[in-house]
Amino acid sequence: MNTRVLIVEDDPDIASVLDDYLRHAGYETEHAGDGATALERILAHPPDLTLLDIMLPRMDGLAVLREARRRTQRPVILLTARIEEVDRLIGLDLGADDYVCKPFSPREVVARVRAVLRRGRQPPVGEGAGGAAGLVLDESRWQASLRGEQLALTRREFRLLDVLSSKPGRIFSRSQLLDLAYDDADVTERAVDSHVKNLRRKLAAVAPEHEWIRSVYGVGFCLELPAAEA
Secondary structure: OOOEEEEEOOOHHHHHHHHHHHHHOOOEEEEEOOHHHHHHHHHHOOOOEEEEEOOOOOOOHHHHHHHHOOOOOOOEEEEEOOOOHHHHHHHHHOOOOEEEEOOOOHHHHHHHHHHHHHHHHOOOOOOHHHOOOOEEEEOOOOEEEEOOEEEOOOHHHHHHHHHHHHOOOOOEEHHHHHHHHOOOOOOOHHHHHHHHHHHHHHHHHHOOOOOOEEEEOOOEEEEOOOOOOO
């Protein structure tokens, strides 16, 4: 079953754009246009993740979050036009996993959704495939390490590696990588190639015996873990 995302947004245009981008990224979506309806759906059938606007009719997003946290710990990302720090802190204190300020890039929202979901599945550093002998990504600090050594990645390189490592062995087209890893409308497929080249160089500096990122001619790229870590 695909991951299900509940979009709670009273602006139909914003909701439609988010729906299009999330479905393109492979998520199932549903929409609620007010806080009361959203809370009913969250309690009756908790989604894998909720995108929750703060300013909503019938019941505001912070009240929805407060009530939802009494029943479920499924991830919630707040969408807010309130840029003051106190509003963000209140949301995080109530149990939000992340927040995105309006106006936002839909690609950035998809990247945040993927990062929050991946963070929930990722084993702690030093355990499982993400242990000291493998590849560890820390989205909260935008840092990556390989076999215990820090990789000096730019933010774009980190996002790209994060997407590729979310599904080792899966081939991502350049178009998919543009949608999932970048929030810059002017980034081109040539830039993806350049960042892949930089990632290969930095990974090879730590583990030169393995080809971490494989090119699939005419299709795209995939991350391949060594046999012992796959």
